[in-house]
Amino acid sequence: MSVRAFKFFVVEGTKSFFKNGLMSVASVVTVSMCLILCGLYVIFSMNLNYAAKQVETNYEIQLFIEEGTSDTRIADIGKELNGIDNVNTVVFVSKDQAFNQWKEGFKDNLAILEGLEDDNPLRDSFKITLHDLKQTESTMSQVNNIQGVAYVKNNKDSIDKLVDLTGKIKNASFYFMVFFALISVFIISNTIRITVFARRREVNIMKFVGATDWFIRWPFVIEGILVGLIGAVISVLIVSQSYGYFLGTTGVLINSTIQLYEVAAVISPLVISLAGMGIIIGALGSAMSLRRHLYV
Amino acid sequence: MIFFNNVTKRYDNGTVALDDVSFFIDKGEFVFIVGSSGAGKSTITKLILCEEQPTGGTVLINGINLKDLKHREMPFYRRQIGIVFQDFRLLPNKSVYDNIAFAMQVRNATTKEIRRAIPNVLSMVGLSHKAKVRPGQLSGGEQQRVALARAMVNNPPVLIADEPTGNLDPATAFDIMQLLEDINKRGTTVLTVTHARDIVDKMKKRVIEIDNGTIIRDGVGGYANECKSF
Incomplete structure (x- = not known):
């Protein structure tokens, strides 16, 4: 892809994001909801690993x-x-x-x-x-x-049980995350499909002036990435604020021998994982929703 | 240039839109395809644009057998054909300039090429002063002129006009036809699908008349007149 084409796609995708005001808001809200749940699981599994590690080292x-x-x-x-x-x-x-x-x-x-x-x-x-x-x-x-x-x-027996249990929880939360990511892609591709359906005429015109599938797809994919990134920013803010609130109110209830991560420590993994997921979900969702309209 | 050889098109619901149709349109010709609604004339456009595939026979455009065309080759083939529709099909969120520029951007034209080509094509259709306006702010005739400018900006060898005057008043319709004739005089093959009898009568061009999926007349002359058969 040439620099000129890339610039064109970014400008078109960004313009289209702002022009489709309400649908963009709907997509961002859907992505944020999914990413908030994913973010909670990221924090949960991070802390579970951390707690298991502490139990192991303190034993x-x-x-x-x-x-x-x-x-x-x-x-x-x-x-x-x-x-x-x-x-x-x-x-x-x-x-x-x-x-x-x-x-x-x-x-x-x-x-x-x-x-x-x-x-x-x-x-x-x-x-x-x-x-x-x-x-x-x-x-x-x-x-x-x-x-x-x-x-x-x-206390070997109780340690064995703990090691076994943390392993099972880790596995279960991993499968839950995969399942949840798939559900998210499905929900988001449906939301984007509504946007694409509203613009099917535009796609049709592009086809008749000789646009290739990728020329049509790129602005939509960039729009999807933008939706994913904005959704990620919103969900990182909500998840980190909620986690801070949770630490503040329930910190005293947690056994002092087990420490939880500070908010600052979870920000980077949250940003990386949620931005990554947002970009993938947005881009995949857009590309998948367009497929049917490209065969004209 | 455009060759339909024993072409049959049967749709999934059993309707036979074209039945063993053959015709040849040479480079630089201006041809009308006429017929009543449902006669099969729009199917000819769809076959040329590869929107549909023939059930039997061969469609050759510029020596390309459309049956052999792969999905990924389709955009490059379509860039050789200018197309104008009855409903103009302009991008509503883009200005006149950007609508025309889009047809050049899809083939990766440089900004310099675009800046050079658009004023020429806008002046050809008489809309140089409306470059920054959105399609919604234009009359039907003006929108069709923009569509024509977009179709011609890449200098395609063939221009297909599918009911180009269907949504226009008679005076504007005639202006559009004049424009099509000018384009044809510059060497572009023009194929116009219409049922505007008065225009066809006035233009005195080659007419292919379709009825019930078959060609019932192919010659020069008006819609209802006796014409010289090929």
Whole structure:
């Protein structure tokens, strides 16, 4: 396509967008509605991934050391733990540190701990986090084989369920997105079809003066892209504002160990995905709606 | 130039619009196709414009067999034919200038070429002063002149006028026919489909009369007069 032709198509498509005032507004509203729902799903899946990641990185396994183990052996255990591939972080918690943390927990009722300070019943321990929770079982068998480890505290069953559930939600939301994108293209191509039907006479004239299919199609496609882009801008504004409002009002209800993305962090993915979807939906919708009128 | 060889056109509902029709129109001729409504004359236009395909026989335009024409080749073929319709078919949102320019833009003409060609063609149809006006602000006769200017701006070898005076008063209709004759004198083959008896009588050109899908007369003369047969 020559630069001259491209300029002509852009000018024609833009002019036509403004000339078809009401129909353009109707198309933009339809695209915005679809993109708002898509945007909500983008934020939902982003936060779901983020939450799952946090659960995985914050998940700790605690290994308690046998009573009477020497400091040298404890240091070796730390080295052995660091040597296991799937182990991410290793933190040593001495029995004194554990007792102090315990005290912190009971600070309003310290009488319960009276007498225990001289005879600390707690053990030295290591807290480890893993790279990949799916490999918990094999990592656990390696950890259990380390000499000097008395026992291991591990919520593996509940973690398995969580990993399984987030996987299922991710899959379901992906299929829902694909389904929803298809529905959007269908709705939008029908809305644009009404615009094209109103201008079928114009298309017919173009055919008789010798315009090629693409010469006719391009201004419509550019108009569709414009509809998609304006719809994307509107939906990004609405979705990001609503998300900000949601964070402001419900932030306190969410468990403090799970963080949600800040509004600023979701803007770029929202703009990229919704503008991309808007452009594709608008362009595809226009091109598809025109097809029938081009065979004259 | 235009050759219909044993052409038959049967529509899906069974109507036979043309039945074994043959005629030849040479380069530079001016020919009227006449006949009553439903006689089949519009089908001839549709076949030339490739809007319809013949059921039997061959249509050759400028040596091109229209049956062999692929969909993607159609626009390039149509650029060789100027077309004027009864209802003018101008783009209502574009000015007179832009309507004519559009026919040049489709074949990727440069702005310079467009600026050079349009004043010439507008002066030919006598509308140089109306270049910036929209079609809705023009009379029927003026709109048909714009349509003629658009049809001629690319200098096509053939001009098809399908009932060009159907929506016009007699005086304006005659002006349009004069314009068609001028265009023909410059070397363009003109094929006019009409049922305007008075105009055909006055012009004394070759007339092909169709009735019930067959040619009942082909010769020079008026609509109702005895004519010299080919």
